[in-house]
Amino acid sequence: MERIIVVGGGAGGLELVTKLGDKLGRKKRAEIMLIDQNTEHLWKPLLHEIATGALNDQTDHISYLSQAQSHHFSFKQGKLINIDRDNKQVIITDANRAALGYSDADVAINYDVLVIAIGCTSNDFGTPGVKEHAIFLDDQKSAIKLRKILLSTFIRFDMDAANAAQQSKIKIAIVGGGATGIELASELPNMVNTLKTSGYPNLGEQMLDISLVEAADRISPALPEKVSLGITKTLQNMGVKVLTKTMIVKADNEGLYTKDGQTIAADIIVWAAGVKAPDFLNNIAGLESNRNNQLVVKPTLQSTRDDTIFVIGDSSSCMQDNGKLVSPTAQAAHQMVPVCAYNIEKSMNDLPMKKFKYNDKGIIISLHNTAQGVVSMIGSKGFHAKGCFALLIHRVLYRMHLASLLGICRTVRFTLAARVINKTKSTLSGDK
Ligand SMILES: Cc1cc2nc3c(=O)[nH]c(=O)nc-3n(C[C@H](O)[C@H](O)[C@H](O)COP(=O)(O)OP(=O)(O)OC[C@H]3O[C@@H](n4cnc5c(N)ncnc54)[C@H](O)[C@@H]3O)c2cc1C
Numbered sequence: 001m002e003r004i005i006v007v008g009g010g011a012g013g014l015e016l017v018t019k020l021g022d023k024l025g026r027k028k029r030a031e032i033m034l035i036d037q038n039t040e041h042l043w044k045p046l047l048h049e050i051a052t053g054a055l056n057d058q059t060d061h062i063s064y065l066s067q068a069q070s071h072h073f074s075f076k077q078g079k080l081i082n083i084d085r086d087n088k089q090v091i092i093t094d095a096n097r098a099a100l101g102y103s104d105a106d107v108a109i110n111y112d113v114l115v116i117a118i119g120c121t122s123n124d125f126g127t128p129g130v131k132e133h134a135i136f137l138d139d140q141k142s143a144i145k146l147r148k149i150l151l152s153t154f155i156r157f158d159m160d161a162a163n164a165a166q167q168s169k170i171k172i173a174i175v176g177g178g179a180t181g182i183e184l185a186s187e188l189p190n191m192v193n194t195l196k197t198s199g200y201p202n203l204g205e206q207m208l209d210i211s212l213v214e215a216a217d218r219i220s221p222a223l224p225e226k227v228s229l230g231i232t233k234t235l236q237n238m239g240v241k242v243l244t245k246t247m248i249v250k251a252d253n254e255g256l257y258t259k260d261g262q263t264i265a266a267d268i269i270v271w272a273a274g275v276k277a278p279d280f281l282n283n284i285a286g287l288e289s290n291r292n293n294q295l296v297v298k299p300t301l302q303s304t305r306d307d308t309i310f311v312i313g314d315s316s317s318c319m320q321d322n323g324k325l326v327s328p329t330a331q332a333a334h335q336m337v338p339v340c341a342y343n344i345e346k347s348m349n350d351l352p353m354k355k356f357k358y359n360d361k362g363i364i365i366s367l368h369n370t371a372q373g374v375v376s377m378i379g380s381k382g383f384h385a386k387g388c389f390a391l392l393i394h395r396v397l398y399r400m401h402l403a404s405l406l407g408i409c410r411t412v413r414f415t416l417a418a419r420v421i422n423k424t425k426s427t428l429s430g431d432k
Helices: 013-025 044-051 064-070 095-099 140-163 179-196 225-237 330-348 387-406 408-424
Strands: 002-007 030-036 074-084 089-094 106-110 113-116 170-175 208-213 240-243 248-252 255-258 263-265 268-271 295-297 306-311 316-318 362-367 370-375 383-386
Touching: 002 013, 002 089, 013 030, 013 064, 013 330, 013 387, 030 064, 044 140, 044 179, 044 387, 064 074, 074 095, 074 106, 089 095, 113 330, 140 170, 140 179, 140 268, 170 179, 170 255, 179 208, 179 225, 179 362, 225 240, 225 362, 225 370, 225 383, 295 306, 306 330, 330 387, 362 387, 370 387, 383 387, 387 408
Parallel strands: 002 030, 002 113, 030 074, 113 306, 170 208, 170 268, 208 240, 295 316
Antiparallel strands: 074 089, 089 106, 248 255, 255 263, 362 370, 370 383
16 A cells, blocks of 8 residues: 655645545555644644734644544654655654654654645744844744743733833834734734733733834735735734834844844844745755745646655745746645645556646735735635625635534534633733
8 A cells, every 4th residue: 555644734734634534544545644743733824813812822723643533644743854765765853752762763754655745934034133032933832932922021011110100112023024924913902902901900002112024115015005005004003113125134132123224122023024944855855946945846746856745835836827936825735735635646546637726815914803905706806805804704714724624513613612712711821
């Protein structure tokens, strides 16, 4: 029986392994294995809500083990470190062996078909001081770390404000005017207001001094100018300073330094700019990669130099017919799944495969209790969506992801359960 290994259980990988398990694993037509460095899946676009306590970090997870048991695949916790294409093996650091202190924690696992779906992180472009002084919002660990830092900073300011005649401001600089930076900036005033009503009376959104810093001439440059201006206005109404055409050249414990000699003082720096795949993917096992370390794929989603290796989601570099690369979004990762699953099955039988064609359904950016963006419905060219309607569409993308993993009935139950837990268990308490 052929063995299909999917490395990375994120937005794309977990949907893929679930689909392959249901289709091929269930009928014992192939052995399917998921490898991920973590034990649970959390959809990355929720990270800013985890960081600001809008979501409880324990409610929206899916355990890889329980998903594997229900969908006919196996799960191994480990970190991919290399690929041996000659022997068709992935080399991983086995998390259990490493935790038990084994000296031989690195193990080789055979594959017939391999799928790489390990995603991307933000890119500091080698800017001096950023690694040391900024927080990245790349995974659950970093989101929880950011929440702890925000909480302790806010609580300290509440105590100081009680004693001081002149109140100072809490300076937060967020670098990167894409979805992550915008959504995070828009949640912070609500976080402070929630704390104010939870025993920290000296706090208030007027104490926040938030700067959203973007190198391009407007935030959210992927959206039409009119939409981008609308988002800028909403943020400004929330008290966020939007600094465009501002290139950061250095960071230290005082704040950020711009190319034109300005200083942006900051108590907390969050780096949410750029996108790159992990460095070890660069030219891994002789596979073709681009300057962001993403692996270059053919329209069939197979890597250009090895037909037995597929790459999906953010870690792939996939050129479309229009000469543009597929953007690294949850939407694209979700759309790659059915094509990749189909092509894997066909490749096992030497049958013709499909080409992946990205269908851009638009971009919606959530702004706390509203949203803005562009939506492309069937036959429409894309229209400016705002308010509750846009927020609803933003929420639908996550529900679609859950439905691919859990089915519709369990998605409804999961959503209701998460809602109850979020209402009863706040993560905005000082001990977190
Ligand atoms: C804060 C934030 C907000 C976002 N908002 C939106 C949005 O509104 N809309 C949208 O479309 N997109 C959004 N995105 C982008 C979206 O999250 C990604 O495009 C999407 O998650 C990519 O899916 P993926 O499967 O390629 O990788 P990921 O979802 O990143 O999953 C990668 C998986 O690989 C695992 N992994 C990584 N390295 C290794 C390794 N060496 N070995 C083993 N496992 C490994 C990780 O643990 C993870 O489970 C946002 C991203 C962030 C960070």
